[in-house]
Amino acid sequence: MKxxxxxxxxxxxxxxxAVVSIIIIMIYTLIPSDKVFDNDAGAKKMKGDxxxxxxxxxxxxxxxxxxxxxxxxxxxxxxxxxxxxxxxAGSTQMEEAAAxxxxxxxxxxxxxxxxxxxxxxxKWYELLLRFYKKLFVVDxxxxxxxxDPDFERKYYWGKNPYNGTPALKCSGCTYKxxxxxxxxxxFIHQNxxxxxxxxxxxxxxxxxxMQVITDGQGANKKIDQTFDTGLTESxxxxxxxxQYKPKVDHLDQKRFTDNYAACLSFHESPSMVNTSYILxxxxxxxxxxxxxxxxxxxxxxxxxxxxxxxxxxxxxxxxVPSLAFIFFMRSIGTLFGLxxxxxxxxxxxxxxxxMPVLILALLQTPSLMMWLRRYMIDQSxxxxxxxxxxxxxxxxxxFRKHILRNAIIPIVNGIPASIILCISGALITESxxxxxxxxxMLPDAIKMTNNNMVITLVFIFTSxxxxxxxxxxxxxxxxxxxxxxxxxxxx
Amino acid sequence: xxxNKKNLILSVKDLEVKFKVRNKILTAIRRISMDFEEGxxxxxxxxxxxxxxxxxxxxxxxxxxxxxxSNGEIWFEGRDLAKIKSDKEWEQIRGKKxxxxxxxxxxxxxxVKTIGDQISEVIIKHQGKSKSEAKTMAIExxxxxxxxxxxxxxxxxxxxxxxxxxxxIVIAIALACRPRILICDEPTTALDVTIQAQIIRLIKDxxxxxxxxxxxxxxxxxxxxxxADVVAVMYAGQIxxxxxVEEVFYDSRHPYTWGLLSxxxxxxxxxxxxxxxxxTPPSLFEEIKGDAFAPRSNYAMKIDYEQxxxxxxxxxxxxxxxxxxxPRAPKVEPPAAVAHLHxxxxxxxxxxxxxxxx
Numbered sequence: 115m116k117x118x119x120x121x122x123x124x125x126x127x128x129x130x131x132a133v134v135s136i137i138i139i140m141i142y143t144l145i146p147s148d149k150v151f152d153n154d155a156g157a158k159k160m161k162g163d164x165x166x167x168x169x170x171x172x173x174x175x176x177x178x179x180x181x182x183x184x185x186x187x188x189x190x191x192x193x194x195x196x197x198x199x200x201x202x203a204g205s206t207q208m209e210e211a212a213a214x215x216x217x218x219x220x221x222x223x224x225x226x227x228x229x230x231x232x233x234x235x236x237k238w239y240e241l242l243l244r245f246y247k248k249l250f251v252v253d254x255x256x257x258x259x260x261x262d263p264d265f266e267r268k269y270y271w272g273k274n275p276y277n278g279t280p281a282l283k284c285s286g287c288t289y290k291x292x293x294x295x296x297x298x299x300x301f302i303h304q305n306x307x308x309x310x311x312x313x314x315x316x317x318x319x320x321x322x323x324m325q326v327i328t329d330g331q332g333a334n335k336k337i338d339q340t341f342d343t344g345l346t347e348s349x350x351x352x353x354x355x356x357q358y359k360p361k362v363d364h365l366d367q368k369r370f371t372d373n374y375a376a377c378l379s380f381h382e383s384p385s386m387v388n389t390s391y392i393l394x395x396x397x398x399x400x401x402x403x404x405x406x407x408x409x410x411x412x413x414x415x416x417x418x419x420x421x422x423x424x425x426x427x428x429x430x431x432x433x434v435p436s437l438a439f440i441f442f443m444r445s446i447g448t449l450f451g452l453x454x455x456x457x458x459x460x461x462x463x464x465x466x467x468x469m470p471v472l473i474l475a476l477l478q479t480p481s482l483m484m485w486l487r488r489y490m491i492d493q494s495x496x497x498x499x500x501x502x503x504x505x506x507x508x509x510x511x512x513f514r515k516h517i518l519r520n521a522i523i524p525i526v527n528g529i530p531a532s533i534i535l536c537i538s539g540a541l542i543t544e545s546x547x548x549x550x551x552x553x554x555m556l557p558d559a560i561k562m563t564n565n566n567m568v569i570t571l572v573f574i575f576t577s578x579x580x581x582x583x584x585x586x587x588x589x590x591x592x593x594x595x596x597x598x599x600x601x602x603x604x605x
Numbered sequence: 606x607x608x609n610k611k612n613l614i615l616s617v618k619d620l621e622v623k624f625k626v627r628n629k630i631l632t633a634i635r636r637i638s639m640d641f642e643e644g645x646x647x648x649x650x651x652x653x654x655x656x657x658x659x660x661x662x663x664x665x666x667x668x669x670x671x672x673x674x675s676n677g678e679i680w681f682e683g684r685d686l687a688k689i690k691s692d693k694e695w696e697q698i699r700g701k702k703x704x705x706x707x708x709x710x711x712x713x714x715x716x717v718k719t720i721g722d723q724i725s726e727v728i729i730k731h732q733g734k735s736k737s738e739a740k741t742m743a744i745e746x747x748x749x750x751x752x753x754x755x756x757x758x759x760x761x762x763x764x765x766x767x768x769x770x771x772x773x774i775v776i777a778i779a780l781a782c783r784p785r786i787l788i789c790d791e792p793t794t795a796l797d798v799t800i801q802a803q804i805i806r807l808i809k810d811x812x813x814x815x816x817x818x819x820x821x822x823x824x825x826x827x828x829x830x831x832x833a834d835v836v837a838v839m840y841a842g843q844i845x846x847x848x849x850v851e852e853v854f855y856d857s858r859h860p861y862t863w864g865l866l867s868x869x870x871x872x873x874x875x876x877x878x879x880x881x882x883x884x885t886p887p888s889l890f891e892e893i894k895g896d897a898f899a900p901r902s903n904y905a906m907k908i909d910y911e912q913x914x915x916x917x918x919x920x921x922x923x924x925x926x927x928x929x930x931x932p933r934a935p936k937v938e939p940p941a942a943v944a945h946l947h948x949x950x951x952x953x954x955x956x957x958x959x960x961x962x963x
Contacts, residue, residue: 496712497707497709497712497713498712498713498714498715498716500667500707500713501705501707501713501714501775501778502715503667503699504665504667504699504700504704504705504707504779505699505700505704505726505727505730505778505779506695506696506697506698506699506700506701506727506730506731506782507696507700507726507727507730508692508693508696509692511730515718515726516715516718519715519717519718520715520716520717523717593717594716594717595716595717595719595762595764596716596717596762596764
C-alpha cells in the first residue's frame with residue numbers, strides 16, 4: 115500500500131511535468147512571439163528602433179531568447195573605456211564586437227541606426243531547461259546579495275506578530291518569515307520553498323503570476339498592528355509576507371528594524387482563488403445535499419411520482435443549455451431583488467452569493483442524481499438484496515444498510531475531485547455574474563498571450579486534477595473493503 | 606393430499622400464481638395443493654421453468670413485483686400467508702419463521718459489509734438483541750456451521766471467504782433466528798462437488814439439531830435421493846407426482862418422473878447417448894388442456910389431450926397425476942433405465958459414491 119502510493123505519487127509528478135513541458139513547448143514555439151505585444155499598451159506607443167529594442171528586452175525577460183544589445187557587445191569587446199568609440203555611428207568596431215557572437219550561433223541584426231545586436235532564440239530543450247531551472251526556489255540565508263560586511267545571515271525564532279505563536283525567521287533570506295502558524299488554511303505557512311513561474315505580462319505587468327492569483331482583491335484593508343519598532347498603527351501591510359528590500363525609506367524605518375520592508379497588503383476582498391473556492395464549495399455542499407437524497411428517493415420509488423418528477427428535472431436541466439439556464443435563473447433572481455452582477459453589492463453582502471451559488475449547485479445536481487439513481491437501481495437487483503429481503507429486513511433497512519453502501523462507492527470516488535477542482539472556478543457562471551474568480555483566468559490569459567500565467571494555471575489545474583484522482587482512489591479503499599491498492603495483487 | 610393430518614407445518618391449498626409479462630398473463634403455478642410435515646425434508650424437483658422457485662417464494666412473499674397469488678391459501682401457524690399484503694407483516698415471517706438460502710453464495714452476501722454484521726443484523730432485527738449479544742450469538746452460529754476461528758473471522762468481508770465458506774455463512778444467517786422452515790433454493794448448484802456434499806451434510810445435521818423443516822428446490826436428483834424424506838415432482842406449474850423418496854425413485858408412476866430419472870447423467874452408460882426428454886415445456890401464457898406433459902410423453906393417450914388427470918393414489922403417501930393409473934388405462938412398463946434404478950442409485954449414494962459421505 116505504502117509502496118503503491120509512493121509509486122502513484124511519482125507517476126503523478128511525472129505526468130504533471132509532461133503536461134507542463136508540452137504546454138511550454140507549444141506556447142514558445144507554436145505561437146508567434148510577436149503576439150505577446152498585441153495587448154501591450156507600452157509597445158503601442160513606440161515605433162522604430164525603440165520598439166525593436168523594447169521587444170527584444172521583453173522577449174528576453176519572458177524567456178524566449180538571449181538578447182545582447184549593441185552596448186553590451188561593445189562593452190564585452192572593448193571594455194568600459196572603448197565602448198563609446200565602438201558605439202559611434204558607422205564604426206567598424208561594431209562588426210568586430212559582434213563576430214564572437216556570430217561564431218557562437220547568434221543572429222547578428224542591425225537596427226535602423228546602424229547599431230548591431232545579437233540574438234539567440236532558444237531551442238525547445240533550452241526553453242524547458244531554463245524554465246525548470248528557475249521554477250524551484252529554495253530560500254536560504256545566502257539569498258540576499260549585499261555588500262554590507264556587517265549583514266547578519268542566520269535563522270532565529272521569533273513570534274508571529276498577529277497571534278504570538280512561534281515563527282521561524284531569517285536574516286539573509288528573501289523572506290523574513292520562513293515558517294509561521296495561523297488560523298487560516300493550511301494553518302502552517304512557509305516561505306522556504308516556492309515555485310517561481312515568472313511574472314505576468316502584459317496584464318498585471320511585473321507581478322509574479324502566483325501572486326496575481328492568490329493576492330487579495332479590492333481596496334487595501336487596514337488593521338491595527340504593532341511593528342518591530344514598537345510602532346502601533348493602522349496599516350494594511352502583511353508583516354509575515356515581507357521580503358528583503360535593498361533600500362529602505364524613512365517610512366519603512368519607522369516600522370522595521372531591518373531591510374525586510376517589501377510587504378504585501380491586506381485586501382478588502384478575497385483573492386481570485388478564494389472567491390472561486392468559496393462559491394464552489396458552498397455550491398458543492400448544496401448540490402450533494404440536494405442531489406443525494408433526491409437520487410436515493412428516486413431509486414427507492416422507481417417508476418413512481420417522485421422518480422418521474424426527478425427524471426423530468428434531470429432531463430430539463432440537461433437539455434437546456436447551461437448558458438440559457440444561468441441567464442434565466444439570473445433574471446428570476448432579479449425578481450427577488452437579488453443583484454444580477456456580483457460587484458453590485460460586493461463581497462460583504464450575502465445577496466451577492468445567493469444566485470451564483472444556487473446556479474452552480476443546481477447545475478451539478480442532474481448528473482449526481484442520475485448516477486446515484488442508476489447505481490442504486492443496479493444494486494437493488496443484486497442477489498444480496500434478494501437475500502437481505504429473505505432475511506426479513508424492511509425495504510428501508512435494505513436501502514440504507516445495503517444498497518446505499520454499495521451505490522455510494524463510485525460517487526465517493528468523485529468527491530475529492532469535485533472539492534479540489536472548485537478552485538478552477540466556473541467559467542460561464544462567473545462570467546455571467548462578473549464574479550472576480552478563477553473561472554475566466556485561463557481563457558483571459560490565453561487571449562492576452564500571458565504565457566507565464568497560462569503555464570502557471572496549467573500547472574495548478576493539472577496537479578490538482580491528478581492528485582484529486584489519487585485521493586479519490588485512496589478514499590475508495592476506505593469505503594470498499596475489496597479494493598486494496600497495491601502494485602500487483604492483494605496482500 | 607395426505608390423509609395424515611398430524612404435525613402439519615405448512616399447508617397449501619389450490620394455489621395459483623400469475624405473472625403479468627408484457628401485458629400478457631402467465632400462469633406460473635396452476636392450482637397446487639400440498640402439505641408439509643414438520644421436521645421432514647421435502648424436495649421439489651423439476652426442470653427449469655416448472656415453477657419450483659415461484660412456488661416456494663409465495664411462502665415468504667418474495668414474488669417479483671409483477672407476480673400475484675390469484676387463488677388459494679397458504680396456512681402457516683394459523684394464518685393464511687396468501688392474504689398478507691404489507692411488507693411489515695411479512696417481516697415477521699421472512700427470515701424469522703421461514704428462511705431461505707439461495708443458489709449463489711458468491712453474490713448472496715453484501716460485498717462491503719462484514720460477515721459478522723450481516724449475521725448479527727438479522728438477530729438484532731428479529732430477536733431484539735443488543736449489538737454485543739448479537740455478536741456472541743453470531744459467533745456461536747458461525748462455529749455451528751463450521752467456520753473455524755469464528756471470533757477472528759467475524760470482522761472479515763465476504764471476498765475473504767471461499768464459495769463453500771460463504772454458503773456456510775448464508776446458512777448461518779438463515780438459521781440465526783431459528784426458523785421453523787428452511788427453503789434451500791438450489792443451495793449447491795454453484796458449488797463444486799466435494800463442497801456440495803459438505804453443505805448438504807451440514808444442512809441435514811443442523812435440521813436434526815434444530816428440528817426445522819427443510820424444503821429443497823433442486824434439479825439434482827442425486828441430492829434428492831441423499832437427503833429428502835418426501836419428493837414432489839413439478840411440471841408446468843403443477844405437482845405431478847408426490848411421495849416418499851423411495852416411492853418416487855423406485856416405484857415412480859408418472860411418465861415425466863420416468864423421463865427425469867432416465868436423464869440422470871450419473872446413471873448413463875458409457876458410450877451411449879444420454880437420455881433427454883424430447884420437446885419443450887408448454888407455454889404458460891395459454892391455458893393448458895388435458896395433461897401438460899402429454900405432447901412430450903411416449904405414453905400419451907387420447908384422454909391426455911382432452912381432460913386433466915386427477916391425482917391417483919398409489920399408496921398412503923404416494924400420489925401421481927397421470928391417466929396411466931386409471932384402471933381403464935392399458936398396462937405400461939416404465940423404461941428400462943428406470944427399472945434397475947434401485948441398485949444403481951444405492952451404489953451412488955452409499956459411502957464412496959458421488960453423493961455419499963466422504
